[in-house]
Amino acid sequence: MGSLPNLDQTPLQTSRISTVVPATPRGEENSAYNLNYMDLLMKLHYIRSIYIFNSESVQKLSISDLKKPMFPLLDLYSHVSGRVRISESGRAFIKCNDAGVRIVESQCDKTVGEWLDENEYYVDGLVHDHVLGPDLAFSPLVFVKVRTKLSL
Numbered sequence: 130m131g132s133l134p135n136l137d138q139t140p141l142q143t144s145r146i147s148t149v150v151p152a153t154p155r156g157e158e159n160s161a162y163n164l165n166y167m168d169l170l171m172k173l174h175y176i177r178s179i180y181i182f183n184s185e186s187v188q189k190l191s192i193s194d195l196k197k198p199m200f201p202l203l204d205l206y207s208h209v210s211g212r213v214r215i216s217e218s219g220r221a222f223i224k225c226n227d228a229g230v231r232i233v234e235s236q237c238d239k240t241v242g243e244w245l246d247e248n249e250y251y252v253d254g255l256v257h258d259h260v261l262g263p264d265l266a267f268s269p270l271v272f273v274k275v276r277t278k279l280s281l
Contacts, residue, residue, distance in 0.1 A: 143236050148229035148269075151207050152200035155227050162208035162223040169221060177256040181241050184278075192234055195275060203230070213265040223270070230271040233257045240278050 203210050210230050211223040237244065237254075244255065257274040 145234045147196075147232045147234070149196050149199045149203065149210075149232055150227050150229035151203035151210055153204050155207065155225065160225045161214075162211060162225055164221055164223065172221070172261075175260065177252075179252060179255055192232070192275060196232060199230070199273075209271055211270065212268065213261065213270070215265070229269065230273060231257075231259075231269045233272055233274040235274055235276040237276060237278060241276070 207225045207227070208223045210227055211225040212228050213221055214224045215221055239247070241255070245252075248254075255274075255276065257272040259269075259272055261268045261270075
């Protein structure tokens with residue numbers, strides 16, 4: 130049985146969610162991306178990556194600077210911005226409908242170093258914890274979380 134987190138030690142964190150879509154709208158030409166057997170086998174495995182940069186290396190970057198290259202990138206990999214559907218035969222596929230990937234902008238009152246020191250390198254809260262479902266038609270396939278230190 131799990132326990133409730135100690136709210137006195139839980140860092141103050143605020144988040145805002147936005148969407149990035151492919152640069153070129155598909156319009157009525159919504160296509161399907163058929164999942165291969167490996168895709169279907171890995172359907173309940175989530176890849177959570179963390180990239181940590183020091184404040185000097187990202188000092189002059191804004192969230193717009195990070196989103197801007199994603200628009201043309203999603204043109205090349207449009208299935209990433211689609212949504213999972215189930216065919217009449219029962220097989221899952223991705224409907225390439227330009228629904229987009231989610232960007233989570235998060236601010237916290239602690240630096241990443243302080244967070245990791247206090248939480249013994251436990252990464253919950255640093256990665257966006259979202260799984261597919263319950264309604265597959267509205268569940269994004271990709272979440273990108275950008276976390277900065279909250280200015281108090």
